[in-house]
Amino acid sequence: MTxxxxxxxxxxxxxxxxxxxxxxxxxxxxxxxQVASGEFVGIMxxxxxxxxxxxxxxxxxxxxxxxxxxxxxxxxxxxxxxxLADFRAQEVGFIFQDFNLLESLTAEENIGLPLALKGTxxxxxxxxxxxxxxxxxxxxxxxxxxxxxxxxxxxRVAAAxxxxxxxxxxxxxxxxxxxxxxxARELLDLLTxxxxxxxxxxxxxxxxxxxxxxxxxxxxxKDGLIGSEIRRGDQDRSAFYQQILNELGTFNE
Amino acid sequence: MLGKLALAGIKNxxxxxxxxxAGLTMSAAIFYMFANLATNKAFVKANGVVxxxxxxxxxxxxxxxLITIVYIMYANSFLLSMRxxxxxxxxxxxxxxxxxxxxxxxxxxILGAVATAIGIVLGLLMSRFLVGFLLNxxxxxxxxxxxxxxxxxxxxxxxxxxxxxxxxxxxxxxLTRTTVLKLxxxxxxxxxxxxxxxxxxxxxxxxxxxxxxxxWALANIKAFQIxxxxxxxxxxxxxxxxxxxxxxxxxxxxxxQTKWAKKHLxxxxxxxxxxxxxNYTRMLTIVSLLFAMDLGAITVGSGYHxxxxxMADSLGSYTVAIHDKTAKEQQLISKLDVAHQATYTQKRQGxxxxxxxxxxxxxxxxxxxxxxxPKYEKKTAAQMKSTDLNSLDxxxxxxxxxxxxxxxxxxxxxxxxxxxxKTVPVTxxxxxxxxxDRTTLKKLNQLELARFPHASExxxxxxxxxxxxxxxxxxxxxxxxFLGIAFLAMLASCLMFKILSxxxxxxxxxxxxxxxxxxxxxxxxxxxxEIGILFMIPGIMGVIDVLFGLQMFKPLMPKPMSPxxxxxxxxxxxxxxYAIYYLxxxxxxxxxxxxxxxxxxxxxxx
Numbered sequence: 001m002t003x004x005x006x007x008x009x010x011x012x013x014x015x016x017x018x019x020x021x022x023x024x025x026x027x028x029x030x031x032x033x034q035v036a037s038g039e040f041v042g043i044m045x046x047x048x049x050x051x052x053x054x055x056x057x058x059x060x061x062x063x064x065x066x067x068x069x070x071x072x073x074x075x076x077x078x079x080x081x082x083x084l085a086d087f088r089a090q091e092v093g094f095i096f097q098d099f100n101l102l103e104s105l106t107a108e109e110n111i112g113l114p115l116a117l118k119g120t121x122x123x124x125x126x127x128x129x130x131x132x133x134x135x136x137x138x139x140x141x142x143x144x145x146x147x148x149x150x151x152x153x154x155x156r157v158a159a160a161x162x163x164x165x166x167x168x169x170x171x172x173x174x175x176x177x178x179x180x181x182x183x184a185r186e187l188l189d190l191l192t193x194x195x196x197x198x199x200x201x202x203x204x205x206x207x208x209x210x211x212x213x214x215x216x217x218x219x220x221x222k223d224g225l226i227g228s229e230i231r232r233g234d235q236d237r238s239a240f241y242q243q244i245l246n247e248l249g250t251f252n253e
Numbered sequence: 254m255l256g257k258l259a260l261a262g263i264k265n266x267x268x269x270x271x272x273x274x275a276g277l278t279m280s281a282a283i284f285y286m287f288a289n290l291a292t293n294k295a296f297v298k299a300n301g302v303v304x305x306x307x308x309x310x311x312x313x314x315x316x317x318x319l320i321t322i323v324y325i326m327y328a329n330s331f332l333l334s335m336r337x338x339x340x341x342x343x344x345x346x347x348x349x350x351x352x353x354x355x356x357x358x359x360x361x362x363i364l365g366a367v368a369t370a371i372g373i374v375l376g377l378l379m380s381r382f383l384v385g386f387l388l389n390x391x392x393x394x395x396x397x398x399x400x401x402x403x404x405x406x407x408x409x410x411x412x413x414x415x416x417x418x419x420x421x422x423x424x425x426x427x428l429t430r431t432t433v434l435k436l437x438x439x440x441x442x443x444x445x446x447x448x449x450x451x452x453x454x455x456x457x458x459x460x461x462x463x464x465x466x467x468x469w470a471l472a473n474i475k476a477f478q479i480x481x482x483x484x485x486x487x488x489x490x491x492x493x494x495x496x497x498x499x500x501x502x503x504x505x506x507x508x509x510q511t512k513w514a515k516k517h518l519x520x521x522x523x524x525x526x527x528x529x530x531x532n533y534t535r536m537l538t539i540v541s542l543l544f545a546m547d548l549g550a551i552t553v554g555s556g557y558h559x560x561x562x563x564m565a566d567s568l569g570s571y572t573v574a575i576h577d578k579t580a581k582e583q584q585l586i587s588k589l590d591v592a593h594q595a596t597y598t599q600k601r602q603g604x605x606x607x608x609x610x611x612x613x614x615x616x617x618x619x620x621x622x623x624x625x626x627p628k629y630e631k632k633t634a635a636q637m638k639s640t641d642l643n644s645l646d647x648x649x650x651x652x653x654x655x656x657x658x659x660x661x662x663x664x665x666x667x668x669x670x671x672x673x674x675k676t677v678p679v680t681x682x683x684x685x686x687x688x689x690d691r692t693t694l695k696k697l698n699q700l701e702l703a704r705f706p707h708a709s710e711x712x713x714x715x716x717x718x719x720x721x722x723x724x725x726x727x728x729x730x731x732x733x734x735f736l737g738i739a740f741l742a743m744l745a746s747c748l749m750f751k752i753l754s755x756x757x758x759x760x761x762x763x764x765x766x767x768x769x770x771x772x773x774x775x776x777x778x779x780x781x782x783e784i785g786i787l788f789m790i791p792g793i794m795g796v797i798d799v800l801f802g803l804q805m806f807k808p809l810m811p812k813p814m815s816p817x818x819x820x821x822x823x824x825x826x827x828x829x830x831y832a833i834y835y836l837x838x839x840x841x842x843x844x845x846x847x848x849x850x851x852x853x854x855x856x857x858x859x
Contacts, residue, residue, distance in 0.1 A: 061768060082772045089770025098511045104524035112515060117771060122515040234263075 003004045006033045006070075007058065007169050008035035013067035015053050015224075021088065027053040029224035030067065035169070038199045040192070042215035044207060044248070049221045051205045055173050058203070059092055060084045072168035083247065093162030093170040093200075097177035099154045101146040108133075108142040108158045114165040132160045136190060152183025163194055169201045176211050190216045209248060213241035220247065262339045269335055272753070273328060273843060276746045278560040280324055281372020281413050283739040286380050287317055288405035290735070311734050320543055322416065324743050327536070327750040329420040332361065333427065334754040350429045357428050358421045366416025373409055377462030388731065408749055453499040463488045472804035481805070486542075493794055501530045501790065508750040508820055517759060518771065518779040525762075525783050529755065530790075536751050537791050540744050544795030547740035547826050549802050553824045554733020556806070556816050557726050565719035569646045570621040570629060571681035572690075573697055573714045576705050579681055585700075586682060588610075588693050593619055593683040598649055602674030605649040606659035610634035611666035612650050619683075621646065634663045649713045650679050652705065687719050741827065745834030752787055752838055756845040767848040780842055786837045796824070 012061045013031040017153060020022040027050045035041045045051045056062035057069055060076050067087055069076045072091050093114075094100070101110050108129055115125045133139040136156045148153055162170055172191070176184035192214055195202045204215060212218050214237065228249055232240045263270055289455070291314050298549040340353050380400035467488035505527050514520045517758035530537070571593075575582055586594075595616045600607040610633075620641055620659050632641060641647065651659035664672055684690045694716045763776055806816040 022505070023429055034610075059768075085767075085770050085772040087770070088768070092770070094768060096768070100768060102521065102524065102762055102765060104528055105521060106524075107508075109520045109524060116515050116520055117769075119516060122512040125515055144469065149731075204554060249692070 003088075005037050005038075006034040007037045007072050008033075009068070009070040010054075011068045011070075013057060013069060014065045015055070015057065015062070016065045017052075026086070027127075027224055028057070028064070031221075031224070031226060033219055033226055035201055037168075038195070038201055040195045040202045040204070040214070040216045042206060042212040042218040043221060044212050044218055044244075045169065045221035045227075046207065047096075050195055050212065051207070051221055052173065055171060055203075055205050059094065059171055060088055089217070091168050092167070093167040095155065095162050095170070095172040095175040097174040099146070099151075099158045099178070100200065101154055101158055101161075103146045103230045105145075106142065107138065107144055107146070109162075110146070110165050111142075111160045112155060114162060118165060118191070126163050129160075132164045135194075136160050139176045141231050150183070151179050152186060155179060155183065155187050159190060159194075163200065163243070166198075167200070169203060171204060172202070172204045173205070174206055174208070176206070176208060180230065186213070208216055209244045212244050213237050218244060256356065258305070258343065259360065262336070263360075266335055268844070269753075270364075273332060274364065274371075275752075276750065277325070277328055277365070277368035278372040278375060278734030280321060280328075280743055280746070281369050281409060282376035282379055283742060284317060284321060284412065285373050285376025285405055285409040287313065287409045287735065287739060288400045289376070289380050289400070290384075292404045292408060293403065305389050316546065316736070317739065318412065318759050320740060320743050320747075320774050321412070323415045323539055323543075324750075325420055326748050327747045327754075329361065329424065331750040332364070333424055334757055336360070337428065337431075352426045354429050356602060357424045361421035361424050362417055362568050364751055366414060367418065369410055369413040369417070372413070373406055376409070384735075385699060393455045393727070397574045423530040450503075453503055453534055457499030457503070460492045460497075460499060461491030464496065465492075467492060468801035469802070471802050472807075474805045475808050485802075489545075490538060490542060491797060493541055493798075494534060495529070496540075497537055497794075498534045501534075502527065505530065516768075518775055521766070522779055522783055525759075526786060529783075529787065531789065533751065536748070537787075537794075540748050541791035541794035541798065543740060543744040543747075543793050544831075545802060547744060548795055548799045548824070550740070551737030552799060552823050553801065553806055554730045554737065556818060556820070557730050557733070559819050561719060561722050561726065562761065565687055565715045565724060566627050567621070567623060568718045569649075569715050570619050570627075570683065571646070572684045572687060573694060573701070574650050575680045575682065575697065575701055575714075576677050578678070579700070579857075582697060582700055585693050586680070586696050589682065589690050590685045591682055592685045594680065595619075596678055596680040597650075598669075599674050599677045599679055600669065600674035601651060601659060602672065602678060604653065604660055606661050607664050607672050607674065608661060609666055609669040610635070610663045611669075613637075614664070618681075620644065637663070650681070651677075652713065683715075684783045714814070737827070738830075741830055741834075745831055748788060748791070749834060749838040752784055753841060753845070754844055759842075759846045763846050765784060766850050773847070776847060777843060780846060784839050784842055785835065788831070788838075792828070792831060 010031055010033050013028050014026065015028040016024050031050075043054065053062070057064050058071065058076075060079065064077055067077070071087075074087060074091065076084070076087060082154065088094075101107075101115075105113070111129050111132065112125050115128060120128070129142070130139065133142055133188070136159060138153065138156050138160060140155065141149060141153055146157070149157065151228045155178075159175075169210055175191075176187055179187060188211060191202055191204070195199050202215075204211065206212055213232075215232065217229065217231045219229050228247065230243060235243070265757040279626060340357065344350065344353055375839055377400050382798045384400075424458050443470070459815075467485040470477055470485045470488070502618065505523055508514055509520065509523045509527070575586070576599075578586065595618070597612050597616075597618075598609055613632075617633045618637070619629040621632045622628045642663070647661060648658045651661065653659050684694070698716055800817075803816040803820075
């Protein structure tokens with residue numbers, strides 16, 4: 001894999017919390033990895049391993065202490081203010097554990113938000129919303145408010161919002177964390193479909209082996225560094241699931 | 254332990270508490286200032302027609318108490334909104350409800366007691382300086398005005414502490430009755446109003462009919478007498494409420510479907526307003542009414558102030574009459590902006606004052622024939638009838654003593670030359686603007702009175718009438734301004750607290766927007782618009798209420814005076830003050846709600 005077709009290129013990423021003259025905590029200690037365009041990558045690790053910190057860096061919600069993060073050719077560590085906001089709005093699609101839907105807006109308005117921010121014309125917006133709603137089978141939910149939706153439905157709406165503007169990468173932070181097993185499975189199938197049919201790169205942060213088994217490649221983070229990496233290759237999902245469990249078993253010791 | 258935790262919670266939000274405390278302190282200070290004036294009988298009696306001014310002060314007191322109750326209610330809800338998450342957490346961790354109840358009760362009461370105490374002290378200082386400043390600006394002098402008045406302190410303390418005990422009890426009941434889960438997640442609940450178009454249309458129509466009925470009653474106050482006021486208050490309140498509920502939601506719903514709503518944050522703004530307006534209808538109604546009463550009070554107060562010179566001008570034909578003017582008086586006269594000036598020679602003999610008809614041929618005397626508007630008519634001696642000679646205006650040119658005037662008589666030039674008696678030249682002066690020349694006129698008047706004293710119940714010239722009316726209406730006018738400013742401060746704070754109590758919930762929403770990639774300035778502008786609209790709704794309604802409500806004062810202000818005269822500047826000042834509250838609310842809201850950019854977080858590490 002060369003860095004030229006990489007959608008995410010992380011190099012020497014460090015993050016230290018706490019001020020210089022205070023007690024400091026180093027969450028990331030020099031991370032290196034790449035995600036190729038169209039790849040479905042999982043990041044696993046125990047609580048406190050630095051998963052969320054890493055995702056915050058990738059999505060520009062937080063700023064690294066040292067190192068480079070290049071997403072789709074943009075060095076996000078050099079960005080400031082509006083550039084950061086625009087980057088998040090245009091290059092990244094997000095799915096959060098707690099959905100992050102705006103409850104004062106209908107599902108349709110929630111999904112349309114990234115397009116509205118871009119200033120897309122309402123005709124194109126309607127078209128894009130209905131297209132993505134068909135794909136995720138939520139067309140009949142568009143006029144409802146989040147409070148009228150189930151957890152699984154909410155997460156599908158959130159997924160629709162994450163991909164409606166065709167970002168270069170879809171990032172999920174424990175997206176199945178708040179879902180029952182059926183809804184979780186449906187969502188993961190959906191992410192796989194999006195990845196395969198729309199060739200969208202997906203980066204999934206999770207500590208759940210079942211969710212991770214949908215990925216093509218998994219990076220294990222331990223104490224702020226990439227500990228190991230496994231690939232699914234040609235195995236079926238259940239075999240890969242077993243491999244993940246084995247890896248976790250040895251990895252955590 | 255729990256007490257310590259609660260204290261730590263307060264420390265973390267000290268900025269919000271300061272706002273709350275400042276608001277409550279201001280409210281208590283304003284109430285003290287008012288109570289100081291209203292309960293001080295010596296002051297009230299000395300400044301105005303006794304019965305009437307007591308009524309006005311009583312009416313003012315009732316309004317002020319009402320708004321204070323509303324105000325504390327909203328301040329309290331702001332307090333509760335800040336604290337319920339913390340208290341929910343304590344309960345989840347196993348704190349007993351009884352203990353939490355005690356804490357809530359104590360916290361509210363202590364906050365209230367501190368605010369009341371500081372407020373009274375501030376009120377004392379403000380009475381000392383602000384009231385004096387206001388009186389100066391209005392050119393009034395009020396007797397028996399003291400800043401320290403014990404009954405007022407007691408009244409303020411009793412009212413505020415009483416209200417805070419009620420508020421504490423309310424919080425206690427509310428917190429202990431709500432489930433822990435609800436307390437923890439109140440921020441996340443957003444009710445979406447159900448819209449029923451036909452019902453809304455009916456509500457809207459009924460609302461407009463009620464409003465029209467209220468305005469109509471006010472305009473016809475002559476026919477309905479005092480009953481028009483309670484009738485109008487009820488119909489306008491209900492009408493405003495229905496109109497807000499029906500039309501605002503319909504407008505928002507319609508806007509949401511337009512292309513405009515699909516640009517940038519407009520859709521989000523409309524979504525926010527949709528459930529805010531629904532939940533705020535009662536509040537917006539109250540604020541719009543208070544806004545109206547308030548603006549009305551200031552408008553009427555300033556209206557009287559502006560129109561007093563006009564009223565004075567309509568009473569006679571000259572502003573001052575100077576007898577046998579000295580060099581010093583002449584110097585003062587030269588400073589005046591004179592509209593008309595004439596000098597006649599008087600010869601006073603016994604009880605008669607003689608005038609030279611030739612002088613009146615040369616410079617005819619100007620009689621004011623207008624009823625309400627001055628209408629000057631020049632008359633020579635030949636044109637004067639006995640009614641003219643015996644008009645008070647003309648008689649007053651020669652005052653003999655207590656309730657005693659010389660009888661005027663016209664003589665031909667030759668007869669006048671032969672007439673014996675004390676010769677006194679009298680100069681009548683009419684200035685263009687009494688108010689502008691007031692200080693010069695005052696000096697002139699003093700010099701004149703020192704040489705030609707006359708009974709105090711007698712006024713000579715429009716200047717003296719003006720001074721008399723100023724003293725007469727002074728109390729009324731002062732009340733208008735005072736209540737106006739006090740109300741504005743309180744109603745705008747009510748709105749501020751209501752909006753701010755929604756801020757913790759919005760914090761989460763803006764955090765989401767931030768994550769999704771909304772630009773910082775887009776969020777800032779969005780908040781500015783949202784809060785701006787919430788301030789504008791009651792403002793606009795209040796202005797409309799006032800424009801109609803001023804009809805009520807038409808019978809009290811006969812033409813050419815009008816309650817609508819020069820309201821532009823009053824409105825501008827008022828709206829300016831209101832806008833300041835908007836800006837304060839906005840700044841606080843930005844503080845609470847806007848997410849911190851990571852660049853700032855990074856700066857801390859370096």
